[in-house]
Amino acid sequence: MKRVTAVCLLALALAACKKEATPPPAADAPATPGTTLPAPVATDDGAVELKEVVETTPNYVVGITYDTQAAKYPGLARELKRFADGARAELVESANGRTAKENPSPYELSLTFNDVLDSPEMVAVSADGSSYTGGAHAAPLIARFVWLPKQNKLLKANELVPQKAGWDAISRYVREQLHSALSQRIDADDPEPAVRAEQMETGARMIDDGTGADAANFAMFEPIKAADGKLSGLKFVFAPYEVGPYSDGTQMVEVPAAVLLPHVAPEYRALFVGGV
Template sequence: MRPHLLITVALCALTLISCSRKDEAHKDEGPPVAAAPLSFSRPTPDAEVALTFPETVRAFPELHNRLYAEGQGDLNAFVDQAARDRKELSAAGSEAPPYFRSITWTLPAQSEHLASLYAEQSEFTGGAHPNASYQTVLWDKAAKQAIDAHLLFAPNADLSHADAFLCRQIEAERSRRNETPTTQTATGFTCPKLIDSHLALVPSTTSGKIGAVEALFAPYEVGPYAEGAYQIRVPQAVLRGLISPAYAADFAGEPVAATAPSAP
């Protein structure tokens, strides 16, 4: 066989091997995962439930799909439990109003390495009033995984100054709402620890940066139900030197203007 024919055959063989390897690689990857919807609802005679996400969550499909699956499963279980509860109450001669539960996700801020999401959850299963709670997620964009709030801070960071700042801000907000100076001790509630709170990130006046960490407290967590929810900001300047080196560069500037928390 002529030399140029040998070269041609060899090149064709290499091409076929390369294509075969690419085909195998794509086969291993499998089909792309379908994006979850931005909302879910299931109204029944016994309960009404709703789950909603902002459009911006589509940038994080792994997280979006996980939160949607978890939320849908939770709400379906809630509807099924409502049917059982109301059937038992009806058999006992008591007519309970329909239950409801809603989960509303918000993506308030993101930076180069982090994205922050939180959910406001409202639920009614009878009683004098609905109950409210928060759920928060800090998402490492490079690792594509949620991180514990403890990992936001440097190892062995002394957060006592930030904790004291947080408590003073709660007292200041309570005093403003009550139109009279009121300390945390006087209410019978203890001062919370920042690291144990539901934490969300607040965008900065400096583009692409985080300006504050916001601690979210549902009614009853730091005060009586009548006072409602508390959303207390701790500016990044207060946390300087306490943020983990992995995320320290994401914090700068002043937090953007605050909005009032939802009513209970």
């Protein structure tokens, strides 16, 4: 299933990031001590201000909150601000392009960034909110940013697991968990057998469409920290509509390191429990 507009904002933000020229590492750049990760690359360390945004006009209302320490990582801060600015620009354009007759209520955007993990090896920030531009309900605004401070770069799903075989395995595991959760939700309502069969068929189709063995379907993930500081696994995040109807909300599936490790790129294996 194609990702909804909210998630596409993240793709646009990351695509813009790719266009920025990044100088190659110096030939004599030392390896980072205590890890097999690639050596850091030089980047522009100019500070980025992550300032709360509150706007109220007759056409739109915007509230953006940065409840995060990401400003100490300029590259990550730029990614967060790019995502927020893009969401705001899209809302404002839509609001200014409509007429009061079409929709008398102001359009609304609410977005909050929170820290998920902040360690020397890895930083993760969540973005959760919504954008209302008319209709029955607001569109979800959901993104996840995983940053490698020592490499000054975002960690992307297709770099973490570079081979399709890896996504085949992850897809199977995630589907099993989502199918089980779907069954439990339906059974909780105790529907008639025919209704249950129809709901299971429809729900299973949405799950399978949204979890095909493609890194793009698993672009949003959060690291799960173990007691020793390494990662015990990853939590993959699916926005409403991706693997279920809007009423099911955001769905998450935790995939343990044991499932991931055989497929993780060698340079990132040391980040996980059991990695070398």
